Amino acid sequence: MTRPPELELISKSVIAENNIKLALPVIIQNYKTYFATKEKLTGLQNIITTYNQEIKNDYPKN
Numbered sequence: 938m939t940r941p942p943e944l945e946l947i948s949k950s951v952i953a954e955n956n957i958k959l960a961l962p963v964i965i966q967n968y969k970t971y972f973a974t975k976e977k978l979t980g981l982q983n984i985i986t987t988y989n990q991e992i993k994n995d996y997p998k999n
Contacts, residue, residue: 951963
């Protein structure tokens with residue numbers, strides 16, 4: 938699995954200016970990164986759940 942992209946930081950100067958237009962590109966990129974990572978993790982979770990169910994069905998309790 939490839940490493941997810943890092944979240945970007947909003948610079949202190951942008952925060953000091955208190956201008957949302959300057960911070961918006963970073964916010965949008967972080968939003969996209971978060972949801973792309975969440976989607977990958979959900980897919981991985983589904984694979985693991987399916988695998989665990991298959992194992993459970995292959996080896997029933999006595």
